Amino acid sequence: MAIWLAQLAINRWRRLRRNAEDAPLREGEGEDAVPVALIRETAHGPRIDALNRAAIMAGVREDVMLADARAVCPSLVVHPADAAGDLAFLEKMAVWAQRWGPWSAMDMPDGLLVDVTGAAHLFGGEQRLLADAQAMLASRGLAARLAIAPTAGAAWALAHHGPACAILPPGEDIAERLSALPMAALRLDDDVLLVMRRLGLKRLGDLSGVGREALVRRFRNRRTPAANPLLRHDQLVGLVPEPLLPVIAVPPAMVQHRLMEPIRHLPLLEVVLRDLAAALVRELEGRGHGARRVDLACWRVDGEVTIRRLELAAATRDPAHLCRLFSEKLQGLEAGFGFEMVRLTASWAEPLTAAQVRLGEAENEQGTSLAACIDRLSTRLGPDAVRRAVPHASHLPERAQRWQPPLEPMPPAQEEMVFHHRPLKLLDRAEPVEVLYATPDGLPRRFRWRGALHEVLRAEGPERIAPEWWHERGTTRLRDYYRIEDGEGRRYWLYRAGLVGDGRGGLPQWFLHGLFA
């Protein structure tokens, strides 16, 4: 069975809009009464993706520039198109459509193919099946054209170009029954359609009128089905198999306990949690997965749901580790009259192969693993507390490092200059210092930082770092960095922002930026 959601984008837009009764808009109601267009941004300006009925009546056509459409219909109301949302919606629809058949496939960009072989009698025959599907889709505000045929290609052709709710029973001559359909029913690319039109082949029946050898030679180096009309025709007739990619829903691993008596105390909840964690780990082990994110949902007697979420630094299947991390999160959980159901869901899992369990008493003897340690730290201190510095391609010192979660792989980076001396610690924000110098462009003699006076004994510099003009405004001043050692051997990294007479402000200011070892 082929389902063609002919106006998917505009139907979805209408579903997301609300009318006066806070229900999805019906056709021609509220915002839909005026001409509406969904646009996408292109390199040459906005272009129209989808239109509602009022806009089509006003003479606007799809795929024209918005400026041209405005000339035709000045009152056109414009909303952005959501192609990614439409795709996700279609994916969900493909799973939902498995109510009519054991498997389904997406047919980009706005169609579905469902295998209903041997399943139609469950709905009382193919007529009733189509009627059921039509009603279901209409109740969701989706305009659809449906067809059933022995092959996917024939069903598609009938849904797009045949009569409404067409059924082609098996055993009939497909080529002959579909010979009146236009050549576009073969699902060909636009340029191939153009070639076919120039060859004078307009209907499917025309293909059998021409010698097949001539067409084979004409399209001899077209391998993809969408570019080869003969291959498409063979698929439509059923001479050549057409592989389709089925959509399979993978529900996340989930375990839940319904409790006979509502629990109100933390120790009992921890016991329940321990059981659930063990069950979840068994479930994950069966799939060969480890949890990266776990959601704990507690249903209270009065219907409130409390959700606690846990993110892990690496995939894990250790129930004790999960329990320990959750016990941090359970503090301050409002139990009310008690929880009657507790559910644990691994909403994000990654493949994790089975590993050798350590011999002996695990944690007390051997210590924890790095991932477990990071999990514990980031659960207690917050996700941004534990991080790792990675190099970043920038000359400015404060931009030369970035922070990322500790177990993510290092990004590729260029080797740094070995002869550049960099401080061991960098202040988050360079602190202004008062400097005494012999010449404004020369070495500092003495400076005052945080109220203490430092006599400069040895210095090296300047190392000039120019501003990154592709990021900054033109008035940003360059920096001259100096390595300084003071009378007590303290080593600092000072810089002067700007030069005298560089035309970007008054006298240059001095800053202390880093502390050397």
Added chain:
Amino acid sequence: MPSGVPDGMFPAARLAPARWLGEDGGTPVPSGSPGARIDEWHPGSPFRGAGDIFAPGAEATGAALAIALAEGSPRIGPGRDVPPPCSDERPFLWVQDGKALKMGGRPYLPGLPRDLRHRCVHVKTRNAAEALFALEEGIRCRDLAFVIGEIAGNPREIDFTATRRLVLAAERHGVPLWLVRLDARRDLGAARMRWEAASAPSAPSSWNAQAPGLPRWRAELFRARGTRPGTWWISRQEDGDGHGRIAAAAASDGDLAGAAGDQPLAAAAPER
């Protein structure tokens, strides 16, 4: 027990008595016994457990010395003698509380020693209690090479009990801990080694006489278990592949000539 310290203490009875390996490295010598030999500290002294470094907050001496000591001292594994692997690729943990971070800034990747750059895991905590928690979790992790903590001042949470906990955990799991106390006075602490460090004039630079050279620190070991206190000029020397090792020369107040090298004596003499 301070409120900030998490539960899960080890039963004290199951802990082995603290041991100190002597010069010969083989037989552990109970440090409390009257026959224990007291040695001078030297750069190759093996270390196990936790140490304190008191350092001024306006310089990076504390962290640098902690790195040098953690990287340079041979380690004694928990219960078994593990020779230090020649190329250690395990990460290390650098914990800073909020005040220390504001006082001395955060670790800067291009300035870290070359073999430690890709291994630094940084933990930022709001207060000292959280820093203690992070330090203890770090010590108990078998995948870490060492743990460095930086805590500013003398917060109430860091008392003798808390430091004792850290020392016992570090000895048990064999992960060395160096806790840098910025701008703190010498309070009670159970650390196995307690240093007071400040920066010292750097070694003369080979290429530019006016430039600061290899950094040096003047460190006073004022309390140690099984080791005689003393004062040293310490520096970290790096070999070709970036692995560091400590070089130290004994220092006394009168002995400045050795430290000064070929620079003017007045420049090298700290007035302390």
